[in-house]
Amino acid sequence: MSPFDPARIDFEKSGGLVPAVIQHADSGVLLMVGFMNAEALAATLACGRVTFWSRSKQRLWTKGESSGNFLDVVDLAQDCDDDAIRVLARPQGPVCHRGTAGCFDPSPAPTFAFLHALDELVAARERERPSGSYTTKLFEGGIRGIAQKVGEEGVETALAAVVQDDTALVGEAADLLFHLTVALRARGLSLAEVVVELARRHRVQ
Numbered sequence: 686m687s688p689f690d691p692a693r694i695d696f697e698k699s700g701g702l703v704p705a706v707i708q709h710a711d712s713g714v715l716l717m718v719g720f721m722n723a724e725a726l727a728a729t730l731a732c733g734r735v736t737f738w739s740r741s742k743q744r745l746w747t748k749g750e751s752s753g754n755f756l757d758v759v760d761l762a763q764d765c766d767d768d769a770i771r772v773l774a775r776p777q778g779p780v781c782h783r784g785t786a787g788c789f790d791p792s793p794a795p796t797f798a799f800l801h802a803l804d805e806l807v808a809a810r811e812r813e814r815p816s817g818s819y820t821t822k823l824f825e826g827g828i829r830g831i832a833q834k835v836g837e838e839g840v841e842t843a844l845a846a847v848v849q850d851d852t853a854l855v856g857e858a859a860d861l862l863f864h865l866t867v868a869l870r871a872r873g874l875s876l877a878e879v880v881v882e883l884a885r886r887h888r889v890q
Contacts, residue, residue, distance in 0.1 A: 694723075695768045702722050703769055709787075710759035711775065715787065715789055716787040717780055717789075719735075719748070724745060729761075729772070732747070733757060752778065756776050756780070757775045757776075759774055760772075807866050808870055811824050828868070828872065835868050842861045
């Protein structure tokens with residue numbers, strides 16, 4: 686699909702409004718759906734924060750204008766018919782008025798998006814250092830201790846792959862991934878940056 690072109694959006698097809706689907710830029714999780722007219726889209730592009738046309742208020746509405754929980758725009762795309770917009774955004778807090786991360790109840794089955802939630806939790810532990818947390822203990826031990834744990838878990842994962850059952854391998858792989866996430870965060874990095882690198886390698890292979 687070609688790069689986003691606001692001039693191509695067909696607002697007239699649906700009476701001046703088009704649906705705007707908001708996804709989390711890092712996890713891909715569907716956060717909410719709103720409506721934009723040409724003015725709302727222009728405001729979104731100008732300020733870098735998701736702005737809708739509120740059908741109830743009959744005015745422009747920047748998400749977070751009251752709560753402070755803005756949606757910072759990362760990327761936009763139109764669908765194949767140019768009558769819907771997908772917005773990748775990073776939320777500054779809960780998106781739903783219920784105080785939840787999004788307006789759609791989460792699936793009961795864990796998905797790859799949980800890795801983003803794990804990454805955010807580890808980042809919060811690094812900032813807040815709550816007492817009694819295993820993750821806090823890791824951070825307070827420093828990068829050398831964390832790196833040692835990554836090495837230990839790597840060896841245990843390799844051994845499980847060779848001589849243990851599937852359940853053991855999955856468990857050891859989970860331990861390895863968790864400690865690797867902590868190691869990245871201790872260096873000021875995130876799993877999202879690893880995903881970007883993997884995608885870059887995929888494109889050139």
